[in-house]
Amino acid sequence: MKILIALIQKEIKQILRDPSSIIIAFVLPFISIMIYMYGINLDSVKVTMGIKNDDPNPEIATLVKSFGHSKYVNSIYFDNVKDIETAIARSKIKGAVIIPNDFSTKLSRGQNPDLLIITDGSEVNTANYVQSYAMSIANNWLATSKYAGSVKKNSINTEARTWYNPDLNSHYFIVPGSIAITMTLIGILLTSLVVAREWERGTMEAMLSTSVKTIHIVLGKYIPYFILGMFSLAFNIFLCVVIFQIPFRGSYLVLLLVSGLFLFTSLGIGLNVSSVLKNQFLASMVAMSVGFMPALMLSGLMFPINSMPVFFQHLTRILPPRYYVSFVESEFMAGTVPEIVIANSIYLTILGLVLFFAVYKNTLMRLEKVSPAQIMERQGKK
């Protein structure tokens, strides 16, 4: 016990004296939350589109005007199609609406009129916005225009209501999701360096010739970085909830518990990488690719998992970030959902224990890896 405490104290002193661990634990989350808050926006944005009206009917001019009044659209009026083509090609406008010359005639006859919407398929997301904005502006105009009664209404009236995030504000799920990234960085990147460092600097060799046992080495790494991770978590939650005012509907206790489990699995990955590779550079590269990249791309945070290729969908089931990201998002936006909490916790616990066991097995007490069976065999050969 005395040995373990000494090792933990040593590790904490090293953490406090190493600016990089403080940067990863506190400065990096701040920067990443800032980026997710102000830099990344998955919501609809104001798009610039062209409009060309071939219908001389003055009533239609009000439709053109309503494009100008929309808060989602910046409209530019064009006189001929050639100009529209060049403007799209030069990306000055993201799409265009062309009102044909028989638009009002068809409307007054009670027929369904046509409206041409051109979009720029090289930016698919924006193209979708252009299309839906144009349609909703046209429909809104129709409902309030004098043709309102003349066109057949759709037989089903839909009314959309978005639960948990009524404003469809993507910050509400991305910013808490970034906690997962910070936790991964602390759990995997930071710890991937710590065992390798002891090997490189020769301190491991000195330590192995003292009374230290495997469990001391393993816990002596797990505990200090777990503490650091939990402090960083608290700081992250503070940033999200207090500074950036992200609504939190769940329970802080549940959040801390499940985050702790996630941190436990991440530490397991990092320490395994470090114990096996014994080289800081290699370990940090591997940690980046098995830890950071999946947390960013395969967790469902940025890209929806069910739109991934089947192989990657299966891959996300193995990696811990998916379970944590879905939990964090629901905890923040929908409150504690027992099914999610329990299922994800069970998986994280099992994975964390398996990894802990692997770290224990990979922590060598000698300078070479020799199994007890091999020792017995060599002893037998006397």
Next chain:
Amino acid sequence: MQNTVEIKNITKVFGKITALDDLSLNIEKGKITGLIGADGAGKTTLLRMIIGLLIPDKGEISTLGYNPVTQKDELTPHIGYMPQKFGLYEDLTVIENLILYADLKNVKHDFKKMLEFTNLDPFQDRLAGALSGGMKQKLGLACTLLGSPDFLLLDEPSVGVDPISRRDLMRMVRDMINPQTTVLWSTAYLDEAHSFDNVVVIDRGKVIYKGNPNDLAETPQEFENKVIELMGGYKQELSRIAENYKPLKDIKECTVEADNLEKKYGDFYAVKNNSFCINKGEIFGLLGPNGAGKSTSFKMMCGLAKPTNGTARIMGIDITKDPEKARSNLGYMAQKFSLYGSLTVKENLEFFAAAYGIKFTNRESKVQEIIDVFGLKDFAQQKSEELPLGLKQRLSMACALIHNPPVLFLDEPTSGVDVITRRDFWNHITSLAKKGVTILVTTHFMDEAEYCDRISLFYHGETIALGTPQELKDKAGAKTMEETFITLIKESEQ
């Protein structure tokens, strides 16, 4: 029990290399035994095996009556092991390192005697990483000595340490142990080994001599010759490196000149009023304790650090005014192996040929020539990190000489190198000097200082003595260079 360690027929193979080959050895209790041998002879492997950090492929070991393979946990509380890199935590302070190792060894926090003895008392709160080489070694040894182990194993504790620190280290071990303690001390300094009770010479994984060093030879110098003989002997051949060296014409007197060199950090002078003038073909040695300012002088001389005052001239070219032109006359061999480990021997040479501005058309033939002359043919396609230390040094020298520089700077070129390789190395250096190459060298081996034409003894940033080795010895009234060194340093302190 008479023997602390009993080894019977152990063999250890790493891949293709046989590190220990059917080796048997007993180490007597209560004695200091020196372990010597060439680089890669198996010294470190043997030490690690004795304490169970490595496991033999074949054979049996008994250490303090325990089997290190199966009873490592029982054995470790009785031993103190200092690995080559000392095992210190550089981001912990002196006292924190001591506390940590005391806890890991389950001993009391009683460091008073240890701190006084090592003179580390005033530096308790300094980070281990900020200590000088000699102090690091003392701290490493202090951590190893905690808990008064029955058996002390030291793996080359005195590499790169000046004679004064080495003497302190030796005194520390002798004073801190009791008559029952066994010490196994691996070293590259043969004068050190000569002062031990017993000496074991191993070569290519086998013990080739074991016994009292005085039985082998009475003086350290003879002892060195005997050991070299045991290892197969060293035949001094004509240095092909020097033979192929094309001397440059425009050589003047005072090829290397330091003119009032000064480096100041805040209020602290790292180097002060350093002036000397080295002539063509002279070997000039820069000697001094760790931290005296040798490396800083060196860096300023080759334009890697800017002097706060004064300047240096290489072949008459001012290093502060035209560093590139001055450097083109210079071959530099750094203290640490500073070649590209993942490149092959040939690729390294090609790179340095290009870096020194050798024309593309001449490059291939120049590289081939260097490979031939330096005897690197068999290793040309090998990665340089895989080479044994002696060959690494030779490759470093080849890279430094590829552009036929009239001046050669060598910063501790023989640190951690075995006797035979050192002899060979100095054969090349003296031969090159005869060809007219000006050589500036630093070293901690006092026997090497004898090879120098003139020596500047450096202490606290200032030259305290300058002259031929004989002149310095006369001045100090000492017989050996080591005594001279210690006497002159002590005198300057008063």
